[in-house]
Amino acid sequence: MAALLEVQSVSKRFGGLQALSNVGFTVAEGEIVGIIGPNGAGKTTLFNVVTGVYPPDSGRVVFRGADVTGAAPHRICKLGAARTFQISKPFADLTVLQTARIGALNRIRDMAGATVKALEVLELMGLAGKRDELGRTLTVIERKRLEMARALATQPSLLLLDEVAAGLRPNEIQEMIALVRSIAAGGVSVLIIEHVLEAVMRLSGRIVVLNYGEVIAEGRPDELVDDPRVIEAYLGEAYSLA
Amino acid sequence: MAVAVLVAAAALPLVAGQHLLTAMIVALHAAFMALAWNVAAGYAGQFSLGHSLFYGIGAYASTVLYLRLGLTPWAGMFAGAALAGVVGVLLALGVYRYNVYGIFFALVTLGAAEVAKGLADNWDFIKGPVGILLTMQYAPGDFFFLRREPYYFVALAMLVAMILISLVLERSPLGQYFLAVREDEQAAEASGVNTYRYKTIAIGLSAALTAFAGSFYAQFYLYISPETVFVFEPQLTMMLGTMVGGAGTAFGPVIGAMLFSGLGEALRNLPFLENTRQVVIGSKMVYAVLLIVVLIYLPGGLITLGRRRA
Amino acid sequence: MIGLDAILQTCLSGLFMGSVYALIAIGFTLVFGVTNIVNFAHGHLVMGAMFVTYLLFKTANVDPYVSLIVVLPLFFALGALLYTVVIQRIVEAPHSAHMMVTLGLLIFFENVANFFFGGDLRGITTTYTTSSLIVGDISIPIARLGAAAVSLAAVIVLALFLHRTSLGKAIRASANNREGAALVGIDVGRVYLIAFSLGTAAAGLAGAVIMPFSLVSPFVGGEFILKAFVIAVLGGLGSVAGALIGGLLIGFVEALSSLYISASLGNAIVFAILIAVLLYRPWGIFGQARV
Numbered sequence: 001m002a003a004l005l006e007v008q009s010v011s012k013r014f015g016g017l018q019a020l021s022n023v024g025f026t027v028a029e030g031e032i033v034g035i036i037g038p039n040g041a042g043k044t045t046l047f048n049v050v051t052g053v054y055p056p057d058s059g060r061v062v063f064r065g066a067d068v069t070g071a072a073p074h075r076i077c078k079l080g081a082a083r084t085f086q087i088s089k090p091f092a093d094l095t096v097l098q099t100a101r102i103g104a105l106n107r108i109r110d111m112a113g114a115t116v117k118a119l120e121v122l123e124l125m126g127l128a129g130k131r132d133e134l135g136r137t138l139t140v141i142e143r144k145r146l147e148m149a150r151a152l153a154t155q156p157s158l159l160l161l162d163e164v165a166a167g168l169r170p171n172e173i174q175e176m177i178a179l180v181r182s183i184a185a186g187g188v189s190v191l192i193i194e195h196v197l198e199a200v201m202r203l204s205g206r207i208v209v210l211n212y213g214e215v216i217a218e219g220r221p222d223e224l225v226d227d228p229r230v231i232e233a234y235l236g237e238a239y240s241l242a
Numbered sequence: 243m244a245v246a247v248l249v250a251a252a253a254l255p256l257v258a259g260q261h262l263l264t265a266m267i268v269a270l271h272a273a274f275m276a277l278a279w280n281v282a283a284g285y286a287g288q289f290s291l292g293h294s295l296f297y298g299i300g301a302y303a304s305t306v307l308y309l310r311l312g313l314t315p316w317a318g319m320f321a322g323a324a325l326a327g328v329v330g331v332l333l334a335l336g337v338y339r340y341n342v343y344g345i346f347f348a349l350v351t352l353g354a355a356e357v358a359k360g361l362a363d364n365w366d367f368i369k370g371p372v373g374i375l376l377t378m379q380y381a382p383g384d385f386f387f388l389r390r391e392p393y394y395f396v397a398l399a400m401l402v403a404m405i406l407i408s409l410v411l412e413r414s415p416l417g418q419y420f421l422a423v424r425e426d427e428q429a430a431e432a433s434g435v436n437t438y439r440y441k442t443i444a445i446g447l448s449a450a451l452t453a454f455a456g457s458f459y460a461q462f463y464l465y466i467s468p469e470t471v472f473v474f475e476p477q478l479t480m481m482l483g484t485m486v487g488g489a490g491t492a493f494g495p496v497i498g499a500m501l502f503s504g505l506g507e508a509l510r511n512l513p514f515l516e517n518t519r520q521v522v523i524g525s526k527m528v529y530a531v532l533l534i535v536v537l538i539y540l541p542g543g544l545i546t547l548g549r550r551r552a
Numbered sequence: 553m554i555g556l557d558a559i560l561q562t563c564l565s566g567l568f569m570g571s572v573y574a575l576i577a578i579g580f581t582l583v584f585g586v587t588n589i590v591n592f593a594h595g596h597l598v599m600g601a602m603f604v605t606y607l608l609f610k611t612a613n614v615d616p617y618v619s620l621i622v623v624l625p626l627f628f629a630l631g632a633l634l635y636t637v638v639i640q641r642i643v644e645a646p647h648s649a650h651m652m653v654t655l656g657l658l659i660f661f662e663n664v665a666n667f668f669f670g671g672d673l674r675g676i677t678t679t680y681t682t683s684s685l686i687v688g689d690i691s692i693p694i695a696r697l698g699a700a701a702v703s704l705a706a707v708i709v710l711a712l713f714l715h716r717t718s719l720g721k722a723i724r725a726s727a728n729n730r731e732g733a734a735l736v737g738i739d740v741g742r743v744y745l746i747a748f749s750l751g752t753a754a755a756g757l758a759g760a761v762i763m764p765f766s767l768v769s770p771f772v773g774g775e776f777i778l779k780a781f782v783i784a785v786l787g788g789l790g791s792v793a794g795a796l797i798g799g800l801l802i803g804f805v806e807a808l809s810s811l812y813i814s815a816s817l818g819n820a821i822v823f824a825i826l827i828a829v830l831l832y833r834p835w836g837i838f839g840q841a842r843v
Contacts, residue, residue: 091425106434360820530660
């Protein structure tokens with residue numbers, strides 16, 4: 001399978017803090033790759049570097065064969081990588097439909113076509129009934145879904161999800177897992193940061209473990225569960241699949 | 243309903259006296275300006291305090307082209323708009339590279355307008371602080387009329403066109419990009435919107451449209467100078483009208499601007515009131531209080547009383 | 553060839569003018585630094601104080617410096633009133649709301665002044681309005697010297713207040729980190745109230761002290777606030793010392809421009825400086841760069 005995303009030796013420093021240190025991994029087409037690690041491990045920083053929010057100090061980001069290191073976020077979205085934000089950023093004074101449609105306009109030039117696509121995605125995310133509600137009126141979970149809808153509407157080949165399961169009740173987590181699975185089944189590769197281990201363990205074919213900005217382990221979920229480095233850094237939670 | 247209003251508006255000159263007509267012209271002109279500013283500030287969230295820059299460019303461009311080259315201001319208006327648009331784009335390209343937002347962006351634009359005023363005051367080619375006087379004459383081919391009625395129809399036509407432009411913009415992809423930029427630039431970027439490009443387009447478009455209002459001002463009042471067009475007054479009219487009426491809508495700025503400007507002008511000319519000066523000043527005090535009250539309790543503007551905004 | 557005397561005199565008057573600007577800007581920058589609110593009406597508050605000072609002089613022959621006994625508490629109270637009735641309701645709102653609401657206050661004050669006093673320029677003549685110290689070939693107007701001294705004193709007093717008193721520290725804490733301050737028990741609402749009132753009182757101070765050598769009309773507020781913007785940004789929004797240095801710099805630039813080119817071009821230069829600072833170093837001379 002072709003490598004969709006290649007992160008090569010990426011490092012990023014903020015003042016005195018080395019947020020990322022020589023981080024490297026790949027995401028192949030058709031994969032769901034999870035990123036886990038304790039708080040402050042650099043996971044969101046990694047997303048920001050990959051999606052162009054800021055450039056790395058060193059290293060490269062290669063997406064679909066093209067070097068996109070330091071490219072503007074909108075360009076990376078155009079190339080096919082869409083992300084959600086950890087703290088969702090809804091368009092407060094726009095309707096749910098308008099929000100999804102802005103994502104759809106990424107690929108579809110006309111309003112009618114974009115509207116159709118937007119409604120399609122909203123249907124998938126279960127938000128079609130709220131199409132005329134303003135972003136500010138949505139609950140936390142609805143906002144997360146809208147984040148995902150907006151990202152999906154851009155028709156990405158790689159979807160970067162940042163802690164979409166956070167704050168969800170157990171039944172909602174199951175729904176989210178099913179949702180991400182169906183998105184992946186639709187042909188979108190997924191890179192998912194997650195704290196809710198049940199979600200990331202169940203979804204990911206492969207997991208990359210970060211700690212203090214470094215990759216300390218990488219492998220299949222069942223391999224990592226017994227890895228002493230991972231356990232030492234992080235695991236030991238209530239959720240366990242062993 | 244819109245057709246009825248339009249018909250009534252077109253018929254107004256039949257019944258209105260010169261004073262009322264003048265008040266209406268001022269109101270229509272103010273509404274046009276407000277909608278022009280609304281393109282950048284209401285739709286795209288770029289709160290500029292320096293739009294008098296573009297207003298002045300419009301006024302001077304059409305006037306100078308007429309006086310020096312004999313170009314009819316009907317065409318000169320468009321030249322002025324093009325020039326203002328270019329200036330706006332250049333300004334935006336330069337400024338947005340530096341990630342200025344909010345009050346800082348507002349102050350940069352204010353600074354730009356003040357710089358323009360200072361430069362205009364020292365530029366002999368446009369007669370500096372003395373200003374330029376245009377002759378009152380009847381020359382319809384050159385946008386000069388003796389009676390108020392033609393100016394009224396021009397202002398009305400301009401406003402209708404501007405409203406249509408706003409409505410089309412609201413329903414277009416460009417308009418959606420503007421809204422995304424206004425709401426959350428980072429999220430917009432992540433969704434594929436080139437915020438740098440669209441902020442620049444918003445400023446350029448808004449600048450060009452504002453310039454038309456400046457040209458109209460020149461042809462109606464027949465005197466322009468840095469002290470009349472590059473000062474804060476036009477900016478104030480645009481802002482007050484838009485913010486009170488409802489930024490980010492096609493009709494909010496119209497309502498707000500016509501309310502403030504039209505009433506103000508009408509009050510000034512009421513024939514049967516003594517102590518007009520006190521009344522005018524008193525009414526401005528009332529407006530100021532109204533403005534504050536609306537801004538605090540109806541942040542979406544007066545139009546939210548009717549419906550939800552775009 | 554312009555003589556050295558003329559240049560020195562110009563520099564001096566530039567510095568004096570600058571200290572006046574600084575005095576006007578101090579209250580403005582303090583309010584912005586603490587509450588993050590841009591008070592467009594600040595210049596009009598200065599205008600109001602000038603009128604009050606004028607009235608007290610004309611009706612009761614009260615010297616402007618003496619009238620401070622009335623003006624300072626009066627304007628502190630006015631600031632508190634404005635904050636309670638208007639400002640505190642928009643503290644959480646976006647900057648555009650701050651601008652519009654304070655613009656509304658500006659329009660209100662301007663028309664109140666116009667209503668009662670009319671549009672003409674007025675001035676007062678105190679015993680020292682025309683007196684000057686002569687040093688060699690340089691003349692130093694006493695009234696302006698007084699204003700400059702007050703300007704410096706105000707900066708020192710405010711700095712001491714902000715750094716040595718617990719209320720001052722509470723103010724600085726709230727300015728630095730609003731939530732953090734609230735979490736450690738600081739009543740941020742009260743801090744904002746006091747900061748705004750202090751800023752208004754500073755406007756009162758400025759108005760009273762410049763009256764001996766200035767003319768007032770309802771329309772002078774506009775020029776004041778424009779200068780205040782430039783100086784506050786140049787010096788660093790929130791920095792009182794920065795307002796002083798920034799004021800002196802701008803006064804200097806203006807005076808030299810008037811001498812060598814023209815006043816209006818000088819104005820253009822001042823605003824070009826504003827733009828440059830906003831683009832390249834928006835935190836000003838004394839501010840701190842934030843990521």
